[in-house]
Amino acid sequence: MVSPLFQCLTLSAVRFIASVPRVENSVFVFVHKLNRTSLSSDALTINSQILAANSPVKSLFTEGDVFVPMTRNARICNNCRWPTSGSLVQVPYTVSASFSSTEMNVINSAINGFHLSTCIRFVPYKDQTNYISIVKKDGCWSLVGLTGGSQEISLGVGCIQNGIIQHEIIHALGFWHEQSRSDRNIYVKINYENIQTGLEGNFQQLETNNLNVPYDYSSVMHYGPKDFSKNGGDTITPLNPSATIGQRIGMSENDILKINKLYSCGAQKRSILGGSM
Ligand SMILES: [Zn+2]
Numbered sequence: 001m002v003s004p005l006f007q008c009l010t011l012s013a014v015r016f017i018a019s020v021p022r023v024e025n026s027v028f029v030f031v032h033k034l035n036r037t038s039l040s041s042d043a044l045t046i047n048s049q050i051l052a053a054n055s056p057v058k059s060l061f062t063e064g065d066v067f068v069p070m071t072r073n074a075r076i077c078n079n080c081r082w083p084t085s086g087s088l089v090q091v092p093y094t095v096s097a098s099f100s101s102t103e104m105n106v107i108n109s110a111i112n113g114f115h116l117s118t119c120i121r122f123v124p125y126k127d128q129t130n131y132i133s134i135v136k137k138d139g140c141w142s143l144v145g146l147t148g149g150s151q152e153i154s155l156g157v158g159c160i161q162n163g164i165i166q167h168e169i170i171h172a173l174g175f176w177h178e179q180s181r182s183d184r185n186i187y188v189k190i191n192y193e194n195i196q197t198g199l200e201g202n203f204q205q206l207e208t209n210n211l212n213v214p215y216d217y218s219s220v221m222h223y224g225p226k227d228f229s230k231n232g233g234d235t236i237t238p239l240n241p242s243a244t245i246g247q248r249i250g251m252s253e254n255d256i257l258k259i260n261k262l263y264s265c266g267a268q269k270r271s272i273l274g275g276s277m
Contacts, residue, residue: 005179042130047177047223047246050167054139054156064202064227065141066171080145080174081262082120082130089263091173092131093122099136103160106133110165110250117256119265120173132172140164145174163248167220170251172258178215178222179245180206180238187239196232202228203235211261217243 020032021208050065070164082091095107114120125131126247133152140159145150153168182205216222217238224246238245251259 016058033194037229042086047227049158049161050164051155051227052141054118054141065139066144066176067167078087080147082146082173084119084263088119088121088264089265090121090123092125092128093134094125094131095134096136099155099160103155106160106162107155107165110162110169113162113166114169114214114259117251119263120259120261134167140168140172141170144171146172161248162250163220166251166255170221170255170259174219174262175258176206176208178207178219180204181210181215183204183210183215187217188245189237189239191233191235191237194231194235195228196230199228209262211258213254213258213261216244216251220247220249220251221255222246 003059047064054065082089093111095104100108111122116124122132130146130148131150133150135152135154137152137154137156139154139156142153151172153172155165156166161201166203178184179190184205192200192203196204197255217240223236225236225238225271227246229235236245
């Protein structure tokens with residue numbers, strides 16, 4: 001069973017990020033042990049892993065891992081795309097020196113996945129106005145879309161996995177969770193009776209631009225079936241009984257397609273998961 005989630009923020013993200021308390025590793029270890037008493041590690045979905053990692057700072061987020069500044073309407077993402085330069089979209093970024101070489105390899109591999117599949121190019125920061133700062137704070141979290149200036153993606157303890165890193169980066173590129181889509185009720189049933197009391201807001205349906213891409217059960221941005229469950233029962237049930245949700249491998253073909261459509265990328269490139277587009 002995953003940890004609870006949260007209300008929208010009441011202060012600016014900048015101040016929140018600056019004030020995130022340090023949490024000792026032992027707390028995280030406890031959280032992970034707690035999860036594994038009710039759900040095997042193999043069964044942990046990408047979102048449940050994110051929620052577990054974020055548990056000590058859970059009150060800072062909406063939808064588990066998304067910072068929402070009060071200074072803008074985060075539900076509307078009209079001007080949150082990173083700018084296109086020629087046929088590519090350059091996203092300047094820095095990575096904290098606090099990551100180990102092993103962690104850096106995983107981060108670089110996850111980033112390279114975007115280079116192989118999309119027109120997004122993460123480039124070293126060189127005094128650009130807007131850039132992503134990948135940091136090692138408490139939990140896994142990101143803002144949604146380009147927010148202006150320096151914006152952080154946190155990859156804390158429990159977050160250094162390809163799927164989680166790509167999940168947070170996709171938030172920063174402008175996407176919310178898949179089950180928030182405007183058409184989600186055609187594809188999934190939300191079981192409110194199983195959601196932890198007070199956390200129903202994490203299952204909001206949003207007005208989203210779906211880019212004519214089909215609803216994607218296999219999206220790395222999709223919640224798992226038991227996320228936010230209070231009783232072990234499923235909180236989200238795919239209406240297609242053969243569908244599974246909450247994969248943690250990495251970007252799906254439709255995740256890639258959506259990025260390429262949002263950013264008007266050229267010819268589609270091969271999928272990270274090995275399939276053709
Ligand atoms: Zn997320």
